[in-house]
Amino acid sequence: MTDDYDGPILEIESLSISFFTRLREIPAVMDFSVKVMPGEAVGLVGESGCGKSTVALGVMQDLGKNGRVVGGSIKFKGRDLNTMSQEELRQIRGSEIAMIYQEPMASLNPAMKIGRQLMEVPMIHRGSSEKEAYDRALQVVTDVKLPDPKRILDAYPHQLSGGQQQRIVIAMALMAEPSLLILDEPTTALDVTVEAAVVELVKELGKKYGTSMLFISHNLGLVLETCDRLCVMYSGEAVETGSIKDVFDEMQHPYTQALFRSIPLPGADKNARPLRAIPGNFPLPHERPPGCNFGPRCDYFEAGRCDATDIRMAEVPGNDRHRTRCLRFQEIDWQAPMEAGDTTLKSEPGRVVLKMDNLKKYYEVAANALFGKRGDTKVVKANETLSFEARESETLAIVGESGCGKSTFAKVLMGLETATDGQILLDNRNIESTPIEARDTQTIADVQMVFQNPFDTLNPSMTVGRQIIRALEVFGIGTNDAERRERMLQLLDLVKLPRAFADRMPRQLSGGQKQRVGIARAFAGNARIVVADEPVSALDVSVQAAVTDLLMEIQREQKTTLLFISHDLSIVRYLSDRVMVMYLGHVVELGTTDQVFAPPYHPYTEALLSAVPIADTRVTKKHIVLEGDIPSAMNPPSGCPFQTRCRWKSQVPGGLCEKDVPPVRQLGDGHQVKCHLSDEQLASMEPVIQIAAE
């Protein structure tokens, strides 16, 4: 092994990769160059379809039978990977270059114990003995901070939680002490607090082992926290590369700028400073415009120049290895403030339309699947004493990680499940025990839902128009087909989709467009309460802004009550009036957005705020990493649900946290917290997020 090599670990030079389909050649990556120095972490950022994962697969030389490197070189420690034989590549993969994928469960062999899977790596690549391999595995598992490493080594993958699995995948990648680690969206499938812990771990291990990293992500905040350098990709090309500081603070490409303007940074406000979505759509690989790929969506586009020739990367003078693919970067005034969008007046919340009072939802789960009737039944408390009010034209955000009971709450509200106890009042009518079949059309039409996954929300075998018309039929709107069709076209106008989309099939639409259709369908019966279950979390950042703004606009016009379920606190802070934080079925904090985002916090809110990556170099965050995973709702901890991970627990005397569920405490102005901490302790909390003065 060339351990004395001290040049760049990975050097990609004008790489082009194409996929060949039966119709045409589709260029996925064009003229891409990047250099990773030893011990350096380089971030690769871009929206889906920009080619960032293709680059990673190119480095691994694993492009499938359709893909091929059509130009350029990929040098690993000075040796060109493109010319290596399969035999040589096998030697390098896993031992010198390791890759971590998005889905941890899919990366582990479910039929093999963790220990054996880890031990395979040194046994294959180094010819280590079983004993050596086991010791190494034990050491690495300890390094990734898993509790009780011996037990973990003896477990099967399905016995671990998602966060633990991802730690094992990282451990496996580190087994052979690779020189280069490629991480392809390693935390996208994880919850925010778990993600924060994994990111922390990756950073730490990178330092400890001196591994170079190629970190692929769509999340600018995450890249800011983990990487030294960054490369922004758009439509198959790198558009800007440079150090984190240069790119974040002195961006030199219009796309990077537009990207930053479309994410909700602290300070953005839905009324005074709305987000700016990037106009237009991402070009399909075979429909890229001539010249600059970003040209048609760029504010600084100059006809005859930007679309004349292919554009090369140009060095930005004065900065260290900072390059941009823009002809006009020296003419543009990058410091010019963003043109203020249309500011709107804050709408005043009206009367109370929805009231939850001590809502409880328990599930009985048979302990023994086969003979459940006789065995003990366990009670899963999915929602515990949920009380809140929602007013007309108000946005109430429901924040929490997986398993916190927010989906169950939505199901009960929609009538797919009935409540165990407590009541739901819609316009002072009780609906908590009326299943959806028994609800009248008006109630059903009033409470509608927007779903999370845009690729799943529309029936793939029905045209867009037909699906909206069906909702109109069910809600009894319009007397004949012509009227309903007219109304459907109006709904398409409402969500700003061209009317021609009515006859399209869902697969012809992009993710954002599908989500708009989903919104149109939810508003078909003039819904007054819309439950939006993470409606933008699966969309790209630039599309997120557009869909969020659309929701806000419809809400303003129709005076809808929006229940916005999300785990993304940035977007919650941007658009909601009030915030409800949930943990394991309990509401731990409820208040206006300002109250929740400023101290005093509930300890869980504090950790959540600290975990969310923010793509702004001016922001300093207090660092709070939660230990462990979210407990299972099947087997919740005694006393306070959060006590197993709480960093304030030691300050409550008498082990109260482990004994009693804390009472709901009113902190004034409708701000409530479920915590045992004393008023003085709550008052002593410091803000988690601070924006440095400019």
Added chain:
Amino acid sequence: MEPLNWFEIITRVFIQFIPVWVALVVVFTLSMVYKRRLGLYGKLFDSTIGMIGFALVMFWVFTGIFGAMDLIITHDPLSQVSGMKNKAPGTPLAGAEEGYYPYYLFGGDNLARDVFSRMVKGAWVVVQIAPMATVFAFMVGITLGLPAGYYGGKLDTFLSFLANLILAFPVILLFYLLVTPEIVDTGIPNYMAMVLFIFPIIFVGVLLNSRYRTQPKVRTPMLIVVLGIMGWLYLSLISQPGTALKLLPDAVDLFNLQGGILVVFVSVVFVNSPTVFRIVRGLTMDIKTRDYVAAAQTRGERPWYIMLWEILPNARGPLIVDFCLRIGYTTILLGTLGFFGLGLPPESPDWGTTINDGRRLLQVYLHPAIVPAVALLSMVLGLNLLADGLREESLRD
């Protein structure tokens, strides 16, 4: 006249099949030209395997159709010509009269009938019965599989148990039982037909009702007309004079099936539907977790609308592939039934019966059995290749 040599036989057979060749060329040319607009069917023409399969299947379909129009056959499949018993392929007709085709191209069978014409006529029997029986099996499987997968729980346990019970029953024994005179007299096959054939009516009725539930003005007349027609067909189908079920007077009884065909239908549907049931049940369990199903639930759709309009269309890919494979199985099953002399009448030219007829003298005269055997083989092979092609192409994009 001299007997024909092999080259002449092949040339003459080729000439006899000219209408089939023309039809195949037309279908393939049109399909190739417009393949980009034809969805999954069009994609089939990108796969060599799929095209070969499709060509084989369509060859027999066209043979069946033109054969039924008396275009391809050289002789009447039932008429016997003296002196032609067990004669080798290419034997000239002894004392052929004017207007008769002068040769038995594939020889004569042990009753001195023309093997070639019987093979062609047999194709029509298969092409008629196999897809129809498979359609019925799918109707039953879908109508039971959707609720089993969608509701789960006790209903699922019960229906799955029933399906397992039927699958565990020895098929051949079942066939023998169904044609045993004592059993036929009790009317069991007719009652089974009554139960199995009602599923298409339930299926179509629920399908239309769930779709037009919100518009009673459209729904009610539509349901009356459609269910009326289907009900009449159903009654005509199950009502057989001289059996336990004589529901309609002869004046309104549209048609009577030959006794054997009804049994063939019943047994094929009975044996195939549990497998279809399982496939549909599995697909439903997968698809019911999708968001668009939740969206339909939250707008208050009734369960049957969700099953038939939200879930079923999205399960069509695997079902189409299975449909092709299943026609193949059914064809073999028909052959097996015919081979045991069950179901179809003994003089029927279908391939199973002809193979059975030829079997007795197989060691002396090969051709009466080998011709229908090869026909059966090539058609099932074609269906399997077609299914493979469809599966492959539906997964690609």
